[in-house]
Amino acid sequence: MADVAIRLRPVTEPDLAMFRRFATEPGLIGLDWAGFRDAQSYARRFATDGYLGAEDGRLMVWADEELAGLVSWIAGQYGVAGRHFEIGIVLLPEWRGRGIGWRAQAMLCDYLFAHNPVQRIQAATHPENLAEQRALEKAGFQLEGVVRACEFRAGQWRDGYLYSRLRDDPAPAL
Structure with missing residues (x-):
């Protein structure tokens, strides 16, 4: 599947339509569906910083x-000087299983x-x-263990x- 060209880019206003779908279409996001959400919150956040904040982003x-x-x-933070990031991904169903997710991450x-x-x-991910x-x-990434409940x-x-990946862990060949 390496023949699919992958790129990351900042969020633009037309992308908010996809965000609203994830908030209002049960099951579209997969196992992470957590119920209906305020579909307009995405536009408010985009207007604030374009989803490129100091503490989080997309x-x-x-x-x-x-x-x-x-x-x-x-x-996130472990202890006094242990700043880290936790990442996530969501792909539209038609793009899953094509080798895109691991490369994007x-x-x-x-x-x-x-x-x-x-x-x-x-x-983090679900055991299933x-x-x-x-x-x-x-x-x-390497599996660190189970986080219970x-x-x-x-x-x-x-x-x-x-799972975690450290700065000095070998990066995969893209």
């Missing part, structure tokens, strides 16, 4: 010059390491999401898997 994933989804990051890590002095980038586990490993989804508390 970039759009383009595959073969078509909008395929988005990647995101949010800052690897590209996001390269971008974040190039522009921020963080040592650690982490990502085998495709995302493979994608994270291809993107250079960390997420309330579909009416119950569920475990998650925590």
Whole structure:
């Protein structure tokens, strides 16, 4: 699937239509559906900083010059000097399973390491999401372990898997 050209770019106003779909179409986002959300909150956030904030952000994933989804990051902190980012991805269903996700996540890590002095980038996924586990490993992440009862989804508390990639871990070949 390496023949699909992937690029990341900042959010533009027309992209907000996809964000609104994720907030209002159950199941479109996959296992991360957390109920209906304020579909106008995306426009308010975009007007604030274009989704390029100091503590979090989003970039759009383009595959073969078509909008395929988005990647995101949010800052976190371990201890006094342990600033890190946690990343996420969501692809539209027609782009899943085509080798785009792992490359987009690897590209996001390269971008974040190039522009921020963080040592650690982490990502979490669901135990049943085998495709995302493979994608994270291809993107250079290592499984750290199970985070018990960390997420309330579909009416119950569920475990998650925590992965990380450190600055000095080998980057995957894109």
